[in-house]
Amino acid sequence: LLHYFWFRLGYVVLLWLCVTHLRCARAETKTVVQKDAEFDVTYNDTVTSDNQTIYAFNHTVSRNKTEGVRVTVDVLSEGAESSPILFVVRQKQAVLSFQVPLILRGLYQRKYPYAHVGRTLCQPPTRSLTETQYFFVDVSTLSSLGTHYQLRISRVDSFTLHTDKKFSFTASPSQPQYFKYVFPDGVDTVIVKVNSEMTFPCSVMSIQDIQCPVYDLDNNVAFIGMYQTMTKTAAITVQRKDFPSNSFYVVVVVKTEDEACGGPLRFYPLRPDELIDAGNRSKTLDVVVSPAISSDVYVMGMLFCLGIFLSFYLLTFLVACVENKRMHRRREGLLNPADMSPAETGIPATHYNGTLLDNASTLSSEAITDSIASDANYGYMERSLESVAGRSRQESLSSIEEDDYDTLADIDSDKNIVRTKKYLCVSDLARKDKRVLSKKYQIYFWNIATIGVFYALPVIQLVITYQTVVNVTGNQDICYYNFLCAHPLGNLSAFNNILSNLGYVMLGLLFLLIVLQRDVIHSRALDRNDLNALECGIPKHFGLFYAMGTALMMEGLLSACYHVCPNYTNFQFDTSFMYMIAGLCVLKLYQKRHPDINASAYTAYACLAAVIFFSVLGVVFGKGNMVFWIVFSVLHILATMLLSTQLYYMGRWRLDSGILRRIVYVIYTDCIRQCSGPMYIDRMVLLVMGNIVNWSLAAYGLLKTPNDFASYLLAIAICNLLLYFAFYIIMKLRSGERIQCMAMVCILFTAVVWGFALFFFFQGLSTWQKTPAESREHNRDCIVLSFFDDHDIWHFLSSIAMFGSFLVSVCLVVDEDKAGDHSVMLIEFK
Template identity: 70%
Template sequence: MTPPFSPLQKETPVLFVVRQKEAVVSFQVPLILRGLYQRKYLYQDVSRTLCQPQTKKEVDTQFFYVDVSTLSRENASYQLRVTRVENFVLRTGEHFGFNATAAQPQYFKYEFPEGVDSVIVKVTSAAKFPCSVISVQDVLCPVYDLDNNVAFIGMYQTMTKKAAITVQVRKDYPSHSFYVVVVVKTEDEACGGALRFYPYSKDEPVDQGNRLKTLDVVVSPAVTSQAYVGGMLFVLGVFLSFYLLTVLIPLANLCCSLAGAPPPPAPRITPDSFLGRPAFNSYSYGSFGESFAPRLLQPRGPRLDSLSSVEEDDYDTLADIESDKNVIRTKVGLHAGGQALDLSKYDNLEMGRSMNIATIAVFYALPVIQLVITYQTVVNVTGNQDICYYNFLCAHPLGNLSAFNNILSNLGYILLGLLFLLIILQREINYNRALMRNDLQAVECGIPKHFGLFYAMGTALMMEGLLSACYHVCPNYTNFQFDTSFMYMIAGLCMLKLYQKRHPDINASAYSAYACLAIVIFFSVVGVVFGKGNMAFWIVFSVIHILSTLLLSTQLYYMGRWKLDSGILRRILHVLYTDCIRQCSGPMYVDRMVLLVMGNIINWSLAAYGLIMHPNDFASYLLAIGICNLLLYFAFYIIMKLRSGERLKLISLLCIVCTSVVWGFALYFFFQGLSTWQKTPAESREHNRECVLLNFFDDHDVWHFLSSIAMFGSFLVLLTLDDDLDTVQRDKIYVF
């Protein structure tokens, strides 16, 4: 139709009806399409590709009829042109370029060659906008190729620069052929673009001109069944090898010990020997014999874990065991013996930690599994692939699952978590047997053995694998907390275990610990849903973050010997007056003060960063807070351990080095960013990349492999960190 249009022609357009043997296509000129908020967009040049009916003959002549009508009282001029579509059938592996507009959609046919039962359709464009939709539909008439009906059938996804859809012939298209439909949308809002043409009138159509997009399409064979088998065997082989190593290493040590002469007893490295005095070699736990009494009366040099000298009464010794805990806890130098006299009373507490996390896991996992199955069903039924944020260039479907490789790669968490539980079980059995034999080394030496938190850590690692797999069934912002919930729990449990090593009697109970972790998960969900650009939320969260840091610092500094009541402000003012104004004195616990000052600086900095920058990925931001605090406390623990005259055994040092290296590689693959639910689905697909391992796994799958190994190694570090103290009298082990 010859532009420009008069107002009367816009109200009474020319209607074209194309009648075929098995289909009818109708459209009007000028074409008016609707967008958001009932916007109207007018297009002058309109073209449609006619549907290709199925024929039984190789050569067949078909007729179609075009009916033209209008209600206009004036004569309407138009131009009708019929052309043959070249390259209508796409060839495997061959690129084909074309143009499309909102009023001139394009679609092409693809036929599966012999021996190919799965292909991936890749569409690319150099320009981000205009926003478009890629659809794969069965070879049926009519073809839904307009912005307002392209979602009615088949699979579809929005696109800016990249789009990819995997098509399986047996599952989706038993006719061994399908249409690739490309539609340019009237607006860019679905792809993250801005709404233009403000202000606008609802009754006046907007002439958008020429919204042209140049695209390139290629259809390539997808991975074969051999790749699926190879991927599964690779995963099982890698992680089952850890089981084999766990069995072979003790056997090798046993063979070496049987083949050679019995090694001499290792010297017991205690704080006394580190200070230049003879090591304490007596196992007379609780004894006041001649070998022990004179040493208590000797003047002692400055303790290495304090910046100032202290008196003999500042140390917790065996004579202080029966004293009031409030007195013992306020001493500068503290030993583990005074707090581990009766370890049996903590067994129920340890059992509660492992049982509680198992209960939490069951109640948390069941609705998660049900929800993600529902998500996957909706994707399969509706064909809307914008619901889930996959790496579509490396998403291999299996059955009803759209990205089986992302789920399979989480198997490492489950297998290594189970292996860690078996290692802890073996250690606990050996320890209980030693107690039954009244082995003095097990009874009186080493860090108090509590295994409940270790069981909880192993269970949390297995649940992280299960919930991460559930998240990757259909990853999006509404279920991202499933992928991170047990990461918070793992970080919290590791910090609790580190603290428990030297403070088994004042560690948090199972109920209070999991209640705090539940609050963290609650804030994670609230932050993901409401935190984006919400200043009120960030103010509230930052205040809570800082107050929690101060309360925890007070708890750690005074080792739990303080009360939060109505008199807390009066006591704070009294301490400030006596220690800072009336008499300026340094802190009593210098090392703890240094740790807590550094911790407060880091946490206050993170709170300020969140308040100013408002990071979009709140869940990762919250996880970063937990990891930073865990690393800080771990570094403090190692430094204080070495300063107290203790040492790291070879196995612990090896675990630390190897785990650090694996964490480095894991984080490299994590930050590749193959998709992000912080953007629109179309923008997320701009980050999609091809597979990098065995033509089956992508960068995020490699992150799953390496991070599961790194977490397992981190757990082994915590397990073996104080093995050097197994021959040291418990009352000679410092608390810090």
């Protein structure tokens, strides 16, 4: 056995030596031919596995002038895909190798062969004034059959780009192009713009440092530098500090497929190894490098932003000074009592249909005194329907009799009876102690402050991570900027979009200061037992106002976070507090006339949390998902019906097992048995209109299934807010109340600003509903100070408009032009 083992081992060794000898002998017989070659000459030759050709080139490189060298290769033989030719370009500091036909892979590893290949050689830097450099092109193959090819080496005279000078060229997947740009003196930042009249084929524009090799193929262009896909437009802002050599390459690559740019998906190959004909994918492009803005423009932009919003502080201060002066003159008795409003004279205003009327100015002081004395004997009173219908508002106060008022003692204690009266007053729905209600509404402020802190901290951490990923990977398809007007500062890619959100924060803080000043004045009036503060007017609660101001500030902070890296995954950061603001405004409008039955802070924020939850689900799963839209539409309609029932019955209903029986009973008694009309006409009109609007929005969403679900949900909130706000104003006018001049000015000013703001909003400079390349087709240049774009103007105007809307709520909802009797002394003056 031992002898047999050694015999077999010796046999294997001998066989291996024979094979090695044969290989060496064959290698020795392989012919290697070296040729001195020249530029701009086309070489036609054939290569086999038995021969190898080396082309030797030399050229003079100047330090003051950079010329590109381009290698162009064509394979003319059929069936070369099975045995491609290998071309190796050996330079002083780099080696470039590629095969022809060039096989590029697309989505799902589909293969595209290219028989015509053109590559540009990288240019290593030279220290001497002039230098002769040599490079060699080796051509070889493993095919035993001859493969015919053409080789041409040419100079690229327009290899260096010049500032503000457009250069046109053509590129394809197998013939990428790149050019060199050197920063001129005094220019620290430039914008590289690449444009094309052709939407497809999809392309990639990359910015790379001056080094070898240059990554200029579809499968490696993302390995280094900054890059972004493009259809018609691409733009990248480049800073000198990122390139130690004060120069960089602009690389343009045409992709093998168009899916990355939103194009159609090509057919799938029948076999895994099947080669697909790519067709003609040449694309003509233009490149231009322009200087970016200087540091002076940054300073001007920041001063402009601060100046706009500080002017509101100045204007508010001047108005406060005038108001304080007027109050001081009133205290000194310098004003004529006839010119003073009911709030200033301490005269109760008229209540009608649950609202306040101001007709006291037509009365004599004796009539007013008699009226107050007469009504003080009755306590809580209400006009009957007969007295309203049969007596004109111009009748004398002496015609009012005791029978015209309901003096049931149950009204003082039983809220079911109070809330179901046909004509309600503010005091009927504000029967709780003012201190209890004030604490109840302060919870809104503290809750939203807590929510804001816990919401903002992870958001800030996340967007910092996004920005870091963009800076490290160079993938500028992650964020949807307006790249034609994206001015970097530090690590932030679009500082101007972040700066323009400053208005939300500053104006939100200003609104908090205004509310705080009114709160302090009201508290001081209560402390000195002021008659107006104690007994007259709608009860004042400022908790919801504080919550609204805080929400506006948080909207600015989260909008700035979103614009650090805007994309579909963090769009809810920009809209979450918009839902909060819309909800709080509706609650404030409802709270002024229904303070006892308004939703608690915990219930309100829980509902808003559900809205945000559906917003996230819609962004992630809503695109084209019919099941989601059906579920959401059904829930939307059910929520509308439940809220309508809550509002119509003033909260005096129960959702339990007997709800269906009670619904059938109401339909039978009110609609079938006697066909009586609704008891609360005004509320019914509002709720019918609200249901029509919401059902229409639900049907639109179900039929159209819009891609931007967050904006669709925000549109629902805004439509309901505007509807209820219009109803509030109409009811004030129907009840005989008047709108003060200041409130009217605020309404008109806010409406005009909202109109201009929406105009700039719908310009659509970018959209994450499309691919990054398609989004860049909407990019446009800056329009203000070469620093702010249309979306920045939207930030400015929308923050001003929201601040104006809040002022409208203060001037209109607080009803400072009325002095009603909080203890419900219902008097109708002449």
